[in-house]
Amino acid sequence: MSRFFISPDELERGSCVLTGENADHAKVLRLRVGENVTVSDAMGRESSGTVVSVGQEYQIEFGAPVLSRSEPQCKVGLFLAYAKADKLEHVVQKATELGAASISFFPSVYCVSRPDAKGARAKVDRAKRICLSAAEQSGRGIIPEIRAFDSYQAALQAASEAERFLFLYEGERQLSLGRALADAKPKTLSLMSGPEGGFAEEEVAGAVSSGAEICTLGPRILRCETAPLCALTCALFALGEYDEY
Amino acid sequence: MSRFFISPDELERGSCVLTGENADHAKVLRLRVGENVTVSDAMGRESSGTVVSVGQEYQIEFGAPVLSRSEPQCKVGLFLAYAKADKLEHVVQKATELGAASISFFPSVYCVSRPDAKGARAKVDRAKRICLSAAEQSGRGIIPEIRAFDSYQAALQAASEAERFLFLYEGERQLSLGRALADAKPKTLSLMSGPEGGFAEEEVAGAVSSGAEICTLGPRILRCETAPLCALTCALFALGEYDEY
Numbered sequence: 001m002s003r004f005f006i007s008p009d010e011l012e013r014g015s016c017v018l019t020g021e022n023a024d025h026a027k028v029l030r031l032r033v034g035e036n037v038t039v040s041d042a043m044g045r046e047s048s049g050t051v052v053s054v055g056q057e058y059q060i061e062f063g064a065p066v067l068s069r070s071e072p073q074c075k076v077g078l079f080l081a082y083a084k085a086d087k088l089e090h091v092v093q094k095a096t097e098l099g100a101a102s103i104s105f106f107p108s109v110y111c112v113s114r115p116d117a118k119g120a121r122a123k124v125d126r127a128k129r130i131c132l133s134a135a136e137q138s139g140r141g142i143i144p145e146i147r148a149f150d151s152y153q154a155a156l157q158a159a160s161e162a163e164r165f166l167f168l169y170e171g172e173r174q175l176s177l178g179r180a181l182a183d184a185k186p187k188t189l190s191l192m193s194g195p196e197g198g199f200a201e202e203e204v205a206g207a208v209s210s211g212a213e214i215c216t217l218g219p220r221i222l223r224c225e226t227a228p229l230c231a232l233t234c235a236l237f238a239l240g241e242y243d244e245y
Numbered sequence: 246m247s248r249f250f251i252s253p254d255e256l257e258r259g260s261c262v263l264t265g266e267n268a269d270h271a272k273v274l275r276l277r278v279g280e281n282v283t284v285s286d287a288m289g290r291e292s293s294g295t296v297v298s299v300g301q302e303y304q305i306e307f308g309a310p311v312l313s314r315s316e317p318q319c320k321v322g323l324f325l326a327y328a329k330a331d332k333l334e335h336v337v338q339k340a341t342e343l344g345a346a347s348i349s350f351f352p353s354v355y356c357v358s359r360p361d362a363k364g365a366r367a368k369v370d371r372a373k374r375i376c377l378s379a380a381e382q383s384g385r386g387i388i389p390e391i392r393a394f395d396s397y398q399a400a401l402q403a404a405s406e407a408e409r410f411l412f413l414y415e416g417e418r419q420l421s422l423g424r425a426l427a428d429a430k431p432k433t434l435s436l437m438s439g440p441e442g443g444f445a446e447e448e449v450a451g452a453v454s455s456g457a458e459i460c461t462l463g464p465r466i467l468r469c470e471t472a473p474l475c476a477l478t479c480a481l482f483a484l485g486e487y488d489e490y
Contacts, residue, residue, distance in 0.1 A: 070464040097471050099463075138465045176488040218344075218487040219315040220383045226342050233478040234487060242463040242479060243421040 001038055001048075002029050003136045004060070005143060008041040011065050018058040025136075026058040044068050044141045068141025072241040075101035075188045078228050079159050081108035081195035082115065085123070087225040092127045092146070094229050096134035099236050102145040103127065106155030110197030120148040152203060156210040159190035167212035168193045168231050169204055170221060177215045177231055181238045189235060193228040246283055246293075247274050248381045249305070250388060253286040256310050263303040270381075271303040289313050289386045313386025317486040320346035320433045323473050324404050326353035326440035327360065330368070332470040337372045337391070339474050341379035344481050347390040348372065351400030355442030365393040397448060401455040404435035412457035413438045413476050414449055415466060422460045422476055426483045434480060438473040 004025070010016040016039065018026050031037070031051050039062055040046035049062025078100045080091060092103055105123065107114050115123055127146045135143045149155040159165050163186040166177060192212065194203075204214060217230055236242060249270070255261040261284065263271050276282070276296050284307055285291035294307025323345045325336055333350065340348055350368060352359050360368055372391045380388045394400040404410050408431040411422060437457065439448075449459060462475055481487060 094471055097465060097467055098475060099465055138467065140465065174489055178482060178485070178488055216487075216489055219490045220342060220344055220385065222342055222383065226339055229474075230343060230478050230487070233475050234482045237423060237479045237482055240423070242461075242475070243423055244419055244461055245464045 001036055002031065003038045003040060003139060005042040005132070005136065006039050008043060008045075011039060011041040011045060011047060014063070015059065015061045018060065023058055026054075031058055038139070040068060040141055041065070042135075042141075042143045044071050046141055069245055070139050071141040072099045072101070072236055072239070074186055074236070074239050074241065076232060076235055077102040077104065077159065077162060077188070077190045078232060079104045079106060079155055079190060079192040080228055081106060081193065081199075081224070082111045082113045083195050083224050084113055088123065089127065089130055091225050091228055092130050093134045095232055096131050096140065096144050097138040098229065098232050099241055100144050100232055101142070102147065103131070104147040104149060104155060104158065106149040106152055108152055108195050109200040109203060111195040112197065113195075117150070120150070124148050152206070155192070156206060156212070159192050160210040160212070162186070162188040162190040164188075165190040165192070165210070165212045166215045166231070166235070167204070167207040168217060168227050169199055169214050170216070171204070172214045172216040175213060175215050177217060177234050178238060180213050180215050181235060185239065191228060191231045191235060193231065194224060196224045246281055247276065248283045248285060248384055250287040250377070250381065251284050253288060253290075256284060256286040256290060256292060259308070260304065260306045263305065268303055271299075276303055283384070285313060285386055286310070287380075287386075287388045289316050291386055314490055315384050316386040317344045317346070317481055317484070319431055319481070319484050319486065321477060321480055322347040322349065322404065322407060322433070322435045323477060324349045324351060324400055324435060324437040325473055326351060326438065326444075326469070327356045327358045327368075328440050328469045329358055333368065334372065334375055336470050336473055337375050338379045340477055341376050341385065341389050342383040343474065343477050344385075344486055345389050345477055346387070347392065348376070349392040349394060349400060349403065351394040351397055353397055353440050354445040354448060356440040357442065358440075362395070365395065369393045397451070400437070401451060401457075404437050405455045405457070407431070407433040407435040409433075410435040410437070410455070410457045411460045411476070411480070412449070412452040413462060413472050414444055414459050415461070416449070417459045417461040420458060420460050422462060422479050423483060425458050425460050426480060430484065436473060436476045436480060438476065439469060441469045
């Protein structure tokens with residue numbers, strides 16, 4: 001079923017006309033009168049509705065909003081060192097499907113890609129479009145937030161604001177993500193992963209100083225785009241977010 | 246550290262000369278004398294060695310082989326309905342990194358891509374190359390097997406040979422993969438997932454008849470390339486294969 005994000009005000013009203021990108025999207029989907037669609041306020045509430053007119057404008061009528069059941073109880077923030085554009089965009093799309101609450105980029109010592117302020121804004125804008133589309137397609141109740149930090153230190157600061165902060169490092173062997181989250185039910189969780197070249201030792205030490213728990217994902221070496229998605233999947237699975245519903 | 250798959254005989258001998266694709270790979274990597282490398286027989290045994298000569302031929306010397314510690318105890322076979330080539334290849338690469346033991350393709354009612362025998366062979370050949378490269382890079386002790394089945398029924402038959410057979414279906418809500426694997430320690434596990442258009446109802450019924458347990462991965466709708474990787478990650482995580490080592 002097609003999904004459109006509309007304003008909270010519109011969601012209260014029981015009826016809306018699709019505008020802007022939603023209207024373009026409706027045209028691409030060739031929405032027809034009578035078709036069932038879902039509208040969401042991107043703040044965790046949604047409603048099932050029906051297309052009542054198409055053509056010049058697409059009008060949708062829907063019932064009283066309910067809480068989306070596709071949002072994880074735990075808000076997981078993914079912190080990604082800048083990687084090559086296609087990898088970063090891949091992670092944004094998949095992390096949105098898998099249930100991340102936010103995705104943040106940051107520069108790191110061994111980053112191949114180190115965008116300037118303008119480049120970072122362009123990356124965020126592109127990531128936001130990918131994220132919106134993935135949120136619609138996967139039936140999310142929110143649109144994950146996309147942020148860019150201009151320093152590693154700023155990213156550490158933000159990541160450490162969560163109840164738990166797990167830092168994925170291929171040099172770690174003692175603590176697994178599974179053991180770190182055993183019997184835990186954090187409301188907020190940060191997961192941080194490195195660039196193609198890995199983290200520098202001083203970065204690992206900095207993370208520890210910021211309260212991060214350094215974790216392994218096991219003996220296989222995961223690429224920089226695979227590790228964060230593996231960690232996100234494991235964390236949400238461990239927290240029961242992939243359970244029956 | 247670079248990794249090369251060599252023959253079991255060579256692994257016993259304590260010394261080998263890289264040939265064929267290994268030699269090409271060594272050239273690309275610009276291997277130098279004294280560099281540390283790993284050699285594996287692709288059957289779960291490996292050894293750490295040193296490059297002793299480069300140039301006309303690359304010679305490596307190494308100690309007695311030991312069991313690879315990067316192979317999961319549970320052999321997970323992934324069964325994928327044919328999807329568009331880039332998606333299928335993506336799953337092959339990532340599933341190899343994440344620890345799959347084998348990856349199989351099969352045709353399904355709603356497949357967009359339905360290769361003939363020649364097309365299927367070409368897909369398998371390409372997947373084998375991607376898989377080999379991913380196995381080297383991620384430090385696997387085996388090269389996952391790639392197979393193509395020419396019918397859904399044949400794929401069901403093969404999948405049902407594992408100790409457990411979980412079938413991922415977006416229409417299921419009762420049984421989660423997590424609950425299906427709770428306290429289970431299967432030695433072999435099959436995970437089957439559908440194409441872009443999903444499974445047909447008669448295919449789900451056929452899977453049940455073949456002994457499959459129909460599972461959900463939660464309320465979010467995962468793309469055909471995301472679902473099998475999510476399921477593989479959850480299964481290996483649940484079985485303790487991403488633990489400290």
